[in-house]
Amino acid sequence: MTLQGELLLDGRPVRAEAMALTAPISFWGGVNPKTGEIADVRHPEHGRSISGRALLIPATIGSSSAAAVLLELVHAGLAPSAIVLHEPDAILLLGLIVARELGYATPIAVRVDARHFKTLDGQSVAISAEDRIATITV
Amino acid sequence: MVNLTADERAIAGGARGEGAAMAMRIVAETARLMGADRLLPIESAHIDGALYHGDSGTLFAERLVAGGARVSVRATLNVGAIDLTGCSRNRLPPHEHEMATRMMHAYRQLGCEPTWTCAPYQAGHRPRFGSHVAWGESNAVAFCNSVLGARTNRYGDFLDIACAIAGRAPDYGLHRTENRFATIVFEVSSLDRSFLASDIAWPVLGNLYGRMAGNAVGVVAGVSSSPGEDALKGFGAAAASSGAVGLFHIAGVTPEAADVHTALNNVPPVERIVVTADMVIDSQRRLSTAERADRIDAVAIGSPHLSIDEFDRLERLLAGRHVAVPIYACTGRHTLSQLGSRRSLLERCGVVVVADTCVVVTPILPATPGAILMTNSGKFAHYAPSNTAYSVLYASLADCVESAVAGKPSFGGRA
Numbered sequence: 001m002t003l004q005g006e007l008l009l010d011g012r013p014v015r016a017e018a019m020a021l022t023a024p025i026s027f028w029g030g031v032n033p034k035t036g037e038i039a040d041v042r043h044p045e046h047g048r049s050i051s052g053r054a055l056l057i058p059a060t061i062g063s064s065s066a067a068a069v070l071l072e073l074v075h076a077g078l079a080p081s082a083i084v085l086h087e088p089d090a091i092l093l094l095g096l097i098v099a100r101e102l103g104y105a106t107p108i109a110v111r112v113d114a115r116h117f118k119t120l121d122g123q124s125v126a127i128s129a130e131d132r133i134a135t136i137t138v
Numbered sequence: 139m140v141n142l143t144a145d146e147r148a149i150a151g152g153a154r155g156e157g158a159a160m161a162m163r164i165v166a167e168t169a170r171l172m173g174a175d176r177l178l179p180i181e182s183a184h185i186d187g188a189l190y191h192g193d194s195g196t197l198f199a200e201r202l203v204a205g206g207a208r209v210s211v212r213a214t215l216n217v218g219a220i221d222l223t224g225c226s227r228n229r230l231p232p233h234e235h236e237m238a239t240r241m242m243h244a245y246r247q248l249g250c251e252p253t254w255t256c257a258p259y260q261a262g263h264r265p266r267f268g269s270h271v272a273w274g275e276s277n278a279v280a281f282c283n284s285v286l287g288a289r290t291n292r293y294g295d296f297l298d299i300a301c302a303i304a305g306r307a308p309d310y311g312l313h314r315t316e317n318r319f320a321t322i323v324f325e326v327s328s329l330d331r332s333f334l335a336s337d338i339a340w341p342v343l344g345n346l347y348g349r350m351a352g353n354a355v356g357v358v359a360g361v362s363s364s365p366g367e368d369a370l371k372g373f374g375a376a377a378a379s380s381g382a383v384g385l386f387h388i389a390g391v392t393p394e395a396a397d398v399h400t401a402l403n404n405v406p407p408v409e410r411i412v413v414t415a416d417m418v419i420d421s422q423r424r425l426s427t428a429e430r431a432d433r434i435d436a437v438a439i440g441s442p443h444l445s446i447d448e449f450d451r452l453e454r455l456l457a458g459r460h461v462a463v464p465i466y467a468c469t470g471r472h473t474l475s476q477l478g479s480r481r482s483l484l485e486r487c488g489v490v491v492v493a494d495t496c497v498v499v500t501p502i503l504p505a506t507p508g509a510i511l512m513t514n515s516g517k518f519a520h521y522a523p524s525n526t527a528y529s530v531l532y533a534s535l536a537d538c539v540e541s542a543v544a545g546k547p548s549f550g551g552r553a
Contacts, residue, residue: 008171024352024382029498029521033192039524041427059352061382063276063521065186068295072192090168090308091294097167098198098296101160 003116005134008088009096011108013128016054016081020121021045024059027066027092036078054125054136055080056117060089070095074104082107082127084136086114110134140169141176146306157205161303168297169308178270178309183213183302184258184282186274187295188245189499190219190238198296199244202303209249210305214258216275217443218242219500222254223471225481226492229501238500248299254494255470257371257443259286262472267393270313272301276383277442277517280374283385285367287393289313292384312385318394319403320357320387323410324350327360329418334361338422338534340369341516343413344376346421350411353382357389357401364391368445375442376516425519425532428510434531435509437461437542438497440468441517446476448535453484455539461488462545465538466503468496488542498525512547514538 022044025031030040036051051073060066070092073079083096088111096106108127112134119138126137142150150162169177187195219238220228230238246252253261259281265271265288273282273290274297282288291311293301301307311317324347326334333339347356364370370388377383387395395401439452444467452467467489474481474493481491490502497503498521503511511528513519514535522530531547540548 026379028191029524041523042424059382061348061352061380063379065189065191065295067297068187068189068191068195071194071198071296075192075194088171088173090172090297091292093171094164094168094294094297097164097171099194101164102194102198102201 001138003112003136005110005112005136007129007132007134008085008111009093009106009109010129011106013126014054014081014108015124015126016052018056018120018123018125019048019050019053020056020117021058024061025057026061026063027069028063031069031073033069033072033076036073050080051078053080054082054084054127056084056120058086058114058117060092066092067094067098071099074099074106079107083109085109085111087111112136140166140174142166146177149304155206157202157207158303160202160205161207161300164297164300165304165306165308169310172308172310174308174310176309177306178313179305180211180272180301180307181269182211182263182265182271183209183298184216184263184273184275184278185213185245185250185298185302186216187299188215188218188242190234190241193237195295196237196241196244199241199248202299203244203247207248207303209302211302212263213250213302214253214261214263215245215250216256216278217254217495217499219495221492221494223474223493226490226502229505245299248303253470253472255443255472256441257445257470260445260472261470270307272298272307274298276378277371277375279384280378280386281371283312284374284387284392285370292382318355318385319405320355320401321408322351322354322356323398323407324356324358325360325410325412326358329413329415333418336534338514340365340373341376341514342418342422342425344373345380345425345516346413346417347386348377348379348381348383351377351381351383353384355385355387357387357395357398359389359398361388361391368448371442372516376520379517379520422532425516426530427523428529428531431531431547433510433546434463434512434541435506435528436463436503437465437512437538438468438518438522439465439514439535439538440492441496441498441515444469444473446473449473449477451535452539453480455536456487459487459543461542463542465489465542466492466497468492470494498522503528512538512541
């Protein structure tokens, strides 16, 4: 199966296990920057690691420090391999924009409709992009 | 496609140094990402980026300093990880302590004001109605948009300082009039009046509102008069924790909502939420995570930072009694200076005043396995479990004070 979406921020093409979050998340207070695990005890995926995953995020909530946590995850080598958003989110993606300014290798960020997330969850997916068009292949 | 002016292009190309260039590139890239076609001049900024989350944030700030960057508009600072006033101590390990201190220093060097508060709007930073600003920190954003009527998006770490240096923000979202109208009505008129007058009403309603509104703009209907600035502060903070709330209206209270129809721009709402007593009880229950309510280890108040009026209430409720478990009272320097010598009286009663920072952003609470924190803050209730490992009991300020004195949970003080 192949899906197309919009490239938000360029990064290396990847193959990774897709992990769909089933509830909105605040990265600050929601993800532990030292371990890459979901730390919000009220979140359905509490305790699971997002490191190295193609992380499918239906929506973001809460703190405006999400970018700082994502930058720290990139800096520590604990970031997701790819970030797939239902909607572009300046607060979260800033972490990647700044990581790039600081010369770190950043995960690719793409936009795909959240209705596909359930099908992708748990699958090994390849994500790449050309001319602002992102392609996700299962 | 973002159209930069000749001046903006020159800055991005390094005409004002590499620090300003990096800031302008970050603002322009965000504009592209969010579909803005131009940048707007801004009048002020509130910077949430000086809180230490890891070394990378410090390195970013120091890169800006090394590149000769300075803020070009008034920029106040949100909390840092360290109480520079010395009122409280934290348990940060030496490396983290050093990097957090370096970070706070770097933001000062960029020309930001050392306000170190999440309630800058109570520390003299109140942008004028309708002005464009770039504010960070979720509660500060909600208050700035909703209560002051200045226009900001939810600026995250890094973008806030980048906008302050560039003096520009991307023209999208809540900067634009068409995106400031409510699409949801949040009707509270069926709730008991005595509940609405209680001090837990607005944080509890904020938690519910945030979960239901997500990132939509809503208007609260059915409030007869302003609940006061501290209540609005508590509502916005809770709503911006449980949802992505950047702007809310309260009909007849907030400046862009003379009435419900005005807030809706005379368009029928997408959704009308009629808040029931059961919904309120459920929200209040969700704010607590402790499985048992037979002990507490600490009480924390002051998220957002306590105003002088809130300290007045704390003093009245405490009435000079000594507490059996500490009350951590988080505030800013602006309130500390108003509090003056009253601070030491509170400290003698066992209150730990925390300034410049707070107990959910830096390790101030003792590391006690299985510990329980009582709070009256919807925001502390939301973040304490993940950030402090304390589980939470949510209660009114009166119950927080009585419980601290008793050394165990006591519910039933008048709210």
